[in-house]
Amino acid sequence: MKYAKSKNDIVNEYIGDLNDEIAPLFLEIRACVLAAGPAFNESIKWKNCLVYATTKNHIQTVVGKGKVSLIFFEGTALNDKYGLLEGDGSKARTMRITSLDFNKTALKDYVKQTLKNEK
Template sequence: MDAWFADYSNPQKPLAQAVREVVLAADPRVTEAIKWQAPTFVYAGNIASFYPKAKAHVALMFHKGASLPDPTGLLEGTGEVSRVAKFLDHDDLEAKREALTDLIRAWVSARA
C-alpha cells in the first residue's frame, strides 16, 4: 500500500493517508489491498475503498454502508447497499474520527 501512496499524485494525499491511519488503528484485524485500482480496507470482506480521483475532499466508499449503524450520520447516500464518508480537511477528519472508528469496529464486530 505504501507504494500506491508513493505514486499517488493528488492534493488530498496527506488527508487520505491520515484517513488510512484512522481506519487501520480502529482494529488490528483490518488489512489493506488494492482493488478497483484503489486502496481498499478488508476484514471478512471489503469494508471500504478510497475514491482516488476526488480532489476537493477524501471520499471513502463503504461497500455495504447501508447495513452499518451510523448514529452520527457520517455516511452519505441513499442507495440500497453502499454509502460514502467524506472528509474535507484534517479538522473535519478529527471531528469525524470517532464516528469513522465506530463504523470500522461495527463491521469487524459483526463478522468476528
Template sequence: MEPNKSQKVDQYVETLPENIREITTNLRGIIFVASDNIMEEMKWGMPSYNKSGNVCYLQPSKKHVNLGFYSGASLNDKDNLLEGTGKKMRHIRIKKLEEIQSEKFKALIQEAIELEAEQH
C-alpha cells in the same frame, strides 16, 4: 509500518496530490487503529480493507477522499456521516484534514468489521 499495509497502496498514495495524500494517509491510520489485523490491498483501483469480507475502502479524487463502506447501508449511522443511496454502499466525503473525526470514523469501521464477521 503496520504488518498488513500494502506496498502497492504505499506507492499509490505517493502519487496523490499533497492535500489528498495527507487525508488518505490519516484515514489509513484510523483504519489500522480500528483493527490491528485488517488486510489492505489495491482493489478496483483503490485501497481496500477486508477482514472476513470487504469492510471499507478509500477513494481519493482531485478535491476529496471518500471513506467508503461496502455494507454502509446496514451501519448504525447515529451522527449522519454517511452519504449515498445505493443498495449497500455508503461513504463519508472528506474535503479537508480538519473534517476527519477519528473516533466517529473508528467506531463505524469497527461496526463494519463486526457486521462483516456476522455475515460470514
C-alpha cells in the same frame, strides 16, 4: 512523507504516488481506519482504490479532488448516529472527508461496526 508502511508493497507504491495536496488527508484517514481495524488487510483494487478487507471487502477509498471518500460496502447495516454517511443504495454508504479536522470518532466507530457486523 512519514507513515506506517503497509505489508503490501503495491499499497506503499500507491501512497507514494499520491499528490502532495491529498496525501496528508489520505494518510490521516488511513491511520484512523487501521487504528480502529487492525485486522484489515490492505490492497489496491480496481486500479486506483485502496480497499480494507478481512475475509471480504469492507471499505473502499476513492481519492478525488480535495477529498477522500470511504465507501462502506455494508453501510446500511451501520448505526449512523453522526449523520455522516451518504447514499441511498441497497447496501453501500459513503463518508466524504475534505479536511484534516474530520470526525475521527465517527470514522473509528463506523470501522468497528463494520468489523463487528462481519460475524
